[in-house]
Amino acid sequence: QKSDQQYYSMVELKACQLYWKLGDTLRFRQTLTDLIRFLPKNDENFTADYCRALQLAAEDLIQQQHYDAAVAKTQRSLQLAVEQEHPELIVAGYQLLAKARAQQHRFQESLKWIQKGLMATSLGFQNTSLAANPAAYQIENLEYSLPLLEAKIEYHRRWFEQSGQAQLLFNALSAHHTTDSLITEVRRGMRSQQSRRILAEQLQRYQQESMLLFYHLYHHSKDDRWIADAFRCAERGRSVLLAESLIGQAAMRDIIPVELQQQEQALSERLQYLRLKIARAKAEDSLEMKGLRGELFATSQEWEQLLQTMENEYPRYHQLKYQLPFADLQQVKQHIIGDQEILLSFTDLNHTVLCIGISSEGNFFMKLNMPRPLQEWIPLLKHHLQERSAEYYPLAHQLYQALLAPIRTKWQGKNLVVIPDGQIWHIPFNALPVTSTGKGGYQQRFLIQEVGVRWLHAAHRTLLDQAQNTSVVRYHWVGFAPFEEALQVDETSPQVLPALPGSISEIQAIAARLAEKGLAAQVLLSNDANRDNFQILAKQTQVLHLSTHAFSNTQEPLLSSLYFHEGRTVHRRANALFGSETATLTIPAELVILSACETQAGRLEGGEGIAGWAQSFSMAGTKGLLASAWSVNDDTGPKLMKAYFRHLLAGKGKASAYQAAQQAYLKHCDPLTLHPYFWGGFVYIGSNDPLAWQTDVKTKSPKVLIKVVLLIIVILLAFLLFNKFSPRISQ
Numbered sequence: 225q226k227s228d229q230q231y232y233s234m235v236e237l238k239a240c241q242l243y244w245k246l247g248d249t250l251r252f253r254q255t256l257t258d259l260i261r262f263l264p265k266n267d268e269n270f271t272a273d274y275c276r277a278l279q280l281a282a283e284d285l286i287q288q289q290h291y292d293a294a295v296a297k298t299q300r301s302l303q304l305a306v307e308q309e310h311p312e313l314i315v316a317g318y319q320l321l322a323k324a325r326a327q328q329h330r331f332q333e334s335l336k337w338i339q340k341g342l343m344a345t346s347l348g349f350q351n352t353s354l355a356a357n358p359a360a361y362q363i364e365n366l367e368y369s370l371p372l373l374e375a376k377i378e379y380h381r382r383w384f385e386q387s388g389q390a391q392l393l394f395n396a397l398s399a400h401h402t403t404d405s406l407i408t409e410v411r412r413g414m415r416s417q418q419s420r421r422i423l424a425e426q427l428q429r430y431q432q433e434s435m436l437l438f439y440h441l442y443h444h445s446k447d448d449r450w451i452a453d454a455f456r457c458a459e460r461g462r463s464v465l466l467a468e469s470l471i472g473q474a475a476m477r478d479i480i481p482v483e484l485q486q487q488e489q490a491l492s493e494r495l496q497y498l499r500l501k502i503a504r505a506k507a508e509d510s511l512e513m514k515g516l517r518g519e520l521f522a523t524s525q526e527w528e529q530l531l532q533t534m535e536n537e538y539p540r541y542h543q544l545k546y547q548l549p550f551a552d553l554q555q556v557k558q559h560i561i562g563d564q565e566i567l568l569s570f571t572d573l574n575h576t577v578l579c580i581g582i583s584s585e586g587n588f589f590m591k592l593n594m595p596r597p598l599q600e601w602i603p604l605l606k607h608h609l610q611e612r613s614a615e616y617y618p619l620a621h622q623l624y625q626a627l628l629a630p631i632r633t634k635w636q637g638k639n640l641v642v643i644p645d646g647q648i649w650h651i652p653f654n655a656l657p658v659t660s661t662g663k664g665g666y667q668q669r670f671l672i673q674e675v676g677v678r679w680l681h682a683a684h685r686t687l688l689d690q691a692q693n694t695s696v697v698r699y700h701w702v703g704f705a706p707f708e709e710a711l712q713v714d715e716t717s718p719q720v721l722p723a724l725p726g727s728i729s730e731i732q733a734i735a736a737r738l739a740e741k742g743l744a745a746q747v748l749l750s751n752d753a754n755r756d757n758f759q760i761l762a763k764q765t766q767v768l769h770l771s772t773h774a775f776s777n778t779q780e781p782l783l784s785s786l787y788f789h790e791g792r793t794v795h796r797r798a799n800a801l802f803g804s805e806t807a808t809l810t811i812p813a814e815l816v817i818l819s820a821c822e823t824q825a826g827r828l829e830g831g832e833g834i835a836g837w838a839q840s841f842s843m844a845g846t847k848g849l850l851a852s853a854w855s856v857n858d859d860t861g862p863k864l865m866k867a868y869f870r871h872l873l874a875g876k877g878k879a880s881a882y883q884a885a886q887q888a889y890l891k892h893c894d895p896l897t898l899h900p901y902f903w904g905g906f907v908y909i910g911s912n913d914p915l916a917w918q919t920d921v922k923t924k925s926p927k928v929l930i931k932v933v934l935l936i937i938v939i940l941l942a943f944l945l946f947n948k949f950s951p952r953i954s955q
Contacts, residue, residue, distance in 0.1 A: 233263060233273045240280055249284075256280055268308070275301040275313045282320050291324045298324070311345045315368045318344070322375055331383035338379065341372045373403040374430040381437055390444055396437050403430060431461045435571045435578050442589045451589050452553050455580050455683075458569055458645070459550050462682040480538045488534075491527050498523060551683050556582050560683055562912065566638040567683060568631075572646030574598050577627060581634050588634060594626050602647045609652065610854055612901045614663035620900075621660035623651065624671070639676035639879075639912075643683060652853065653677045654886065655904035665898030672886050672904075678879035679909040681838040697918050700743040702761050703731030703769040706753035706789040711798040713787075721787060721798055727771035730819065730862040734769065734869055741873055743917060754791040755799050762811045762844075766918060771819040773798070784837065786818070803840040811844035814915055815878055818851040819865065838909045848878045848910030860902040864889055877912035 236259040243252035256277060263274045278301035285294035302317035318341025322334040346369035380396035383389070407427070438454035441447075498520040502513065551560060561567050566583040574597050581588045594601070605623065608616035628635070642653055654672035661667045671677065707724040731747055738745040748757055753772075762768060773787045785800035818837060841849050850868075852861075864885050871881035889903050897903070 229264075230269060230273075233259065233270060236262075237273060237276055237280075240277070244280065244283070253284065256284070271304055271308050272310055272313065275304050275308075275310070275317075278304075279313070279316055279320055282324070286320070286324050286327060289327070291328055294324045295321060306344075311368050314345055315341055315371060317341075319371060319375060322379065326379055326382065329386055331379050331386070334379045335376060335383075338372050338376050342369060342376075345369065345372075369406065370403065370427075370430060373399055373406070374433055377403070377430070377433045377437060381433065381440060384440060393437065393441055393444060397441070400434055400437060427461065431457070432571065432573055436573075439578055439589055439591060448553070448587055451580060451587050454578075454589060455553060455556075455569060455582070456550055458571060458580070458643075459682055462643075462645070480534070484530075484534070484538070488530060491523065491530060494523050495520070495527060553582055553587060556683055557584055560680075560911075561641050562639075564638055565641050565912075566635045567641040567643065567680075568635070569643040569683065570645050570648050572598060572644075572648050574647075577648070579631060581631065583634075583638065588631070590631060592627060592630055595622065598647045602650050606650055609655075609901055609904075612899045616900065617657055617660050617663050617665075617668055620652075620655065621657040621668075624656040624658060627651070628653075628656070628671070635675070637675075639678070641678055641680060643680050650853075652900060652904045652907075653679075654883075655900035666895060670890065670900070672883055673890060676880055676883040676912075677908075678912055679838075679907055681842065681909060697766060698744070698764040699746050699761065699766070700917055701735070701738050701745045701767040701769065702765045703735055703745070703747050703771065704753040704758060704788065705731050705747070705749050705771045706787065706798065707772060708750040709796065711787070711789065711796050713798055714800075715795070715797065721773045724771065724773070726862065727819065730865060731769055731771050733862065733866060737866070737869060737873075751789045751792050753789050755788045755801055756791065758788060758801065759809060762809060762813065765813055766915065767815045767817070768811070768813050769817045769819065774818065775800075803837060806837070807840040807843040809844045811841060811846050813846050815848045815850065815910075816841055816846050817865075818849065819861065842910070846910070847913075848908065850878075850882065850906055850908050852905050853907050854901075854905050857897075857902050857905075860889070860893075860897055861905070864903060864906070872915055875914050877914050878910065879908045879912040882906065882908050 236255060240252055240256045240259065243249075243255060260274070260277050260281070263270050263277065265274070278297050282294040282297040282301070285291075285297065298317050298320040302314065302321070305313035305317055318337050322337040322341075325331075325337065326334040376399040377396045380392045380399065384392040384396070434457050435454055438450050438457065442450035442454070498516055502516050502520065556567055561582070561584075563584050566581055569580040569582070571578040575594055577592045577594060577598075579588075579590050579592055581590070601619075601623065605616065605619050607613075608619060640653065644651065654670065654677045656671045657668040658671050658674055659669045705724070705727040707721060708728055710720050710723045713719040713721060728749060735745040735747045746761075748761075758768075758770075770786060774785065775787075776784045784803045786806075787798040787800055790797040790799045837851055838849055864882075867885035867888055868882050871884045872878070874881075876884060886903055890898070893903070
């Protein structure tokens, strides 16, 4: 149990950290001074807190450019941390020492401190040369080594920016390769979601530094291979962490038996243990070493056999975990973008944005400087957008000028395929004013009026290749509208989700339009619009249209939920379908439409961009997703949706059809509804191929099926009665 003093120190430390984060320097320094004065100096129960307080003080001194004083405080904290054998504080101490000297542009000294930190906390870095680490990929604790390795890349890169010495870039590249192999090896043995979360948070900075490194390598050599490496690095950051999170979800047990998961985990951990033992062994030719190497060989063989079994018997699980597809530049040009498209892959660095461009005419890699930090700019833009404020126009035009205008000559005349990152997911590209002459909607010309825009959450081929529809298609289109009436969220919550009368009319109108064209359309309302029916029909429908309520979980994106009706029960309740469950379903639809509130709003998570519905549905095999980025307007939303289907039926691509719907809206709309709030809410993610309406649809409506079954029963009964009484009649 903690004493009152320990609780006080813990709370005051949290307060200091909060004041620091908020930039409240006065309160930070006052609280920190009081805390350092209060903490007992010779009580081991308070040593860790005292170290943290000293390190906060050193951070403040670095900001004030009192570097020698910062180093002195850090060295005192480091001495205490080493005595108490506290690796987290040791790592933080060496980081601060390196940071203080780097701020003075003494990068060589900074890198020495980083190397000492690696040697003090992580197995495999006993040698000062990073390239000569015999056990680099067997490091026991990634949590401590990764921040130091990331710093090694950063300081080599900054040293190059100061001196122009090309060798420094290759030293940083060596650090990158070591870190990359380390991450690949260690992440396999991760058991808990918490471990994966820690890794995701730490990887964000490493991802950004790696991208900056490749940017400098490209501009130093003008060699396209560095663009290829940067693109692959960005793709891995966007895709791998989501797949690993999905593996950890209980829903994955529907794909692979628990026993096999346990065997996989045990073998992975055994391989980690054996490699670690071999790295620590003293004599290369000892009996112990020979035994360990023999066991490692046998375990590796068993591991390969298990992977082969999973690939043969559980291909979906194997694909999600071990066969994540990463498209190279040539594959992007051949399979992901068209001749009249250009792919723009963004990396959010807050004050700057890195942009990789790929088209049939060539590639480029540029750094775009932002006039203000995106973490301030984007929330303000969203506020003015959702408030329908005229202030949106100049702010959005400034964003266009910073993000797209500098590369306009590269994309002009081509449709854009955008891969956002971080905060960039919240930018409504289609609604950015290309020209702006005032604060009226009529004084703007929007990007969507010049070029088409579609999004991808990553350029890997999941959206294109994974969704092979091998099941029998029963319907061309199915619409779900669960909220004909208000429904309670669940039996433990008093929250009630209101009725959505507009959703009923929306899907009924679309169904009628499709039926006129002779297409098999089905509308499921109220209790028929339940999870069970969705999971059944999702495998057998070309286009799924979900007009419902949605909730975006900002803490855990895979727990974001879409709401269906509970079904035919006495209760009027909703039933949630979570993002993690969606990702493990088989949904080979050509198009899914989420006409719901904030279905594309999710957590900003490292290099993965918004970890939400786009990833979940693409993992399930969906080729295209049209999702609402904010609440759909009851009047303009259905109009846009009807126009969208009109263009789809005319043979336009799934992205081009929505571009045409928006362009028509802007041409004919009421000036009062010209603000992008009314028409810019939907985001299309996926391929732009037109809908290939299947002609061999095998479907009967439920009413027809019931009539057919009743007719068969009547005929059978008549036949039985005839056989029973026909002998008597003949007698």
